[in-house]
Amino acid sequence: MPRYYFDVMSGNSVLEDMEGSELVDLNHAVAEALEDARALMSEAVRQGHDISDGSIVIRNGDRTLLKVIRFTDALDRKS
Structure with missing residues (x-):
C-alpha cells in the first residue's frame, strides 16, 4: 500500500x-x-483561533506534492 x-x-x-x-x-x-482539517479547525475554534486560511499538503513516498487541501475545502457551505 502506498504511503502518504x-x-x-x-x-x-x-x-x-x-x-x-x-x-x-x-x-x-x-x-x-x-x-x-475539520478536527484541526474544531480544536482551533474551541481555543478562540481562526486557522481557516491553512491547508494540508498531501505528498507521496517520494515527497512529491500530489494535492493541496485548503481547510475551507472541509466545510459544507450550504446557503
Missing part, C-alpha cells in the same frame, strides 16, 4: 509529517486530509 504524508500549513508555520500513513489510494488520502 500530510504536511499542515498555517500562516507562516509548516508542520511536516515525518511518519505518513499507508492508504489505498489518493482518494482515501484526500478523505483523511479533509477529516484532519
